[in-house]
Amino acid sequence: MKSRASIKGHPIHPILVTFPIAFFTGTLVFDVLSILKDNASYRQTADYLELAGLIAAIIAAVPGVIDYFFTVPPASSAKKRATQHGLANVLLLLIFAAAYLLRVKASFSVVIGLESAGFILMGISGWLGGTLVYRNQIGVDPRYAGAGKWNEAYLKDQDKLIEAAVSGELQNDQMKLLHIDGKRIVLAKTAEGYVAFDDRCTHKGGSLAGGMMVCGTVQCPWHGSQFASQTGDVKAGPATKNIHTYETLVKDGKIYLSLSTV
Template sequence: MKSKAHIKTHPLHPILISFPVAFLSGTLLFDLLAVVTGNMSLWQAGSYLELAGMISAVVAAVPGIIDFKYTVPPDSSAKKRAARHGLMNSAMLIVFLAAYILRNNESADLSILALEAVGTALLVTAGWMGGTLVHRNHIGVYNRYANGGKWKEARLNVSDGLIEAAEESELKKDQMKLLLVGDKRIVLGRSENGYVAFDDRCSHKGGSLADGTMICGTVQCPWHGSQFSTETGEVKAGPASQKINTYPTTQMGGKIYVRFPEP
């Protein structure tokens, strides 16, 4: 899923987290060396690293929150994992803040080291979960395949049960576009037989089908490889076992419309 906080499709959150990881893990290392050697200049350096780590963690959290709200697919396993990732990072920040407040620059304190060890363990665990979000759930990964076209997304309204989804020539064969209609996410695609529309949610773990691959009337989820018919929504290959919803499309006046059931 293409990140909403990016520079030329490069997501900001993975770039920025390098700083708090380096600073906060360095804090524990320098403070441990200060206790072992008795060199208080190392303890002072640890204090500076701790402050820099907390500030950079807050900065890195901003694009992370943006991606959590706007990039991670709703009602998916990734949304739950991202929520745990954020809560664990918040707990990590609180632990390091407590250590910083209790810090005495004149003498090393083993209780501070204990807090920083807990904070570092939380940092590593949260980082592991973040890596899973990237490598397994493709959050922030711009993985447009050959001839798949650039990522297209539009927020639209329903008028008389119809969504004006695209220009007739906007998509080429096997290209897709994500339509945000209220709290619904619908994929518009162009197959060999014309335009198709279906839910942007794999029935297995909630992966974004708009971020997957469409070919020969079949869309494949990028997370675990489930395949669905773009015309009927039926499962063509697992691990998904339930079909997805599909919606009728029509062409009028050079535009593509999707018939959307109003509540």
Template sequence: MRSTARVLKNHPIHPMLIPFPIAFFSATILCDIIARLTGSRDAFVLGYYLGIAGVVTAILAALPGLMDYSGSVPPASSAKKYAIWHMLSNLLVIAVFLAAWFLKRPEGLRPEWSTLILEAIGAGLLGFAGFLGGTLAYRFQIGVDHYYAEAGQWREITIENTFGDAVIVATPDELQVGQMKLIRIATPNSGQERRVVLARGQNGYLAFDDHCTHQGGSLADGACIRDYVQCPWHGSQFNMTTGQVNAGPAGQPVSTYEVRQTGSRIELLIRDLGKRAA
């Protein structure tokens, strides 16, 4: 799923920033160990400033991460659970290293054992958070803007559900056969969002939920294979016309929606979206 916070041809920002707090926190621990063992004033002062640099850069790295959490991780999915733990772990890392920093006295010569213990806990949490981040990137493909043959570039739009019969979602020639587009449908004054995939199959435009019924993977991020869509996480396949499962591990069908062409407009009928969402 393409990163929400991105630059330079869709490159995600979050992984560009996370090496900085990792490096600063690691160097902080090393300097404090040296200062504790040798009484080196220089090592103590360097560790003091590296600690606050780690906290500041961690907060900066968290901002695009929060954007990806909100916009790129599919809702109600197994990846969302990993993302929550990843976020909480990193917040704890910041809190622990900040507490360790406050325990240091700028005029001191060496850190207390309590400071080193806190930093050791922070290092463990940092490794756990990194494990979760790797799982999100490599297993769930969060932040990965991958391509397959003839898929075209990633497309998505956000529209407001005005509780009418239909909304315009594309033009007849916007998608080629085998291409898809993510439609985010926001409900006014509720903060809720419905995600629907618009796809062009061999016989025209089709629409279905952007939610694999196995573990909630984004089908818009998958691949069209003739009349089927394949989830990128575990390979479940669904008929894009009927929503029925063609291949597991998913066991339940996805909801499908009516699409019609009116002149030069492709319209999605949304009058029953709320019923199917329930």
């Protein structure tokens, strides 16, 4: 799914995390060098790097939090992984902060121990973050033939019919993600007309809006499950349960949606 914290489609969080990773790694390296070389200047360099790492980590966390709440699909395996990623980042930030505050007062071996633990945790967090991007495609803006630009809107449940789009807004096989009072629904146009269905693969909770629509079949971007967009029936696994579909109505050049499931 396209990141909500992005610049021209490029997610900001993966760009910014390179700075705390570099700073914290440099901190540990220069602290070790200060012991091996018995050189105070190395330790002073580590002081500056650790402070820079703490500041950079806080800045990088801002777009990360935005993506956690607004990009990662809820009730999905990616949400659980993103939670673990976030908690690991908070913990390693606290560890490096403790090491920074103890640099003068505590034994230097304690500081090195904390920084080593933080470095290992940073590797684990990075592994989780990489999985979120490369496997769960968080922050990935899909570009396939006919997909069009990422289309997303926040609407209110009006009890009966909800105005979801205007005629001509979507081309064939193009999708639009709708947030309706916390519920995520995909509106799409097929050769047979407009369809609407839940934005959640029944396998692992992947966002179908971030997948691909071809000839009325929507494919989950995570593991390739396919569903008939008109009926919600599973056409290919690993998913075994159908997705919910919703009624649509075209009237006076507008496309309306009813939240009553078909």
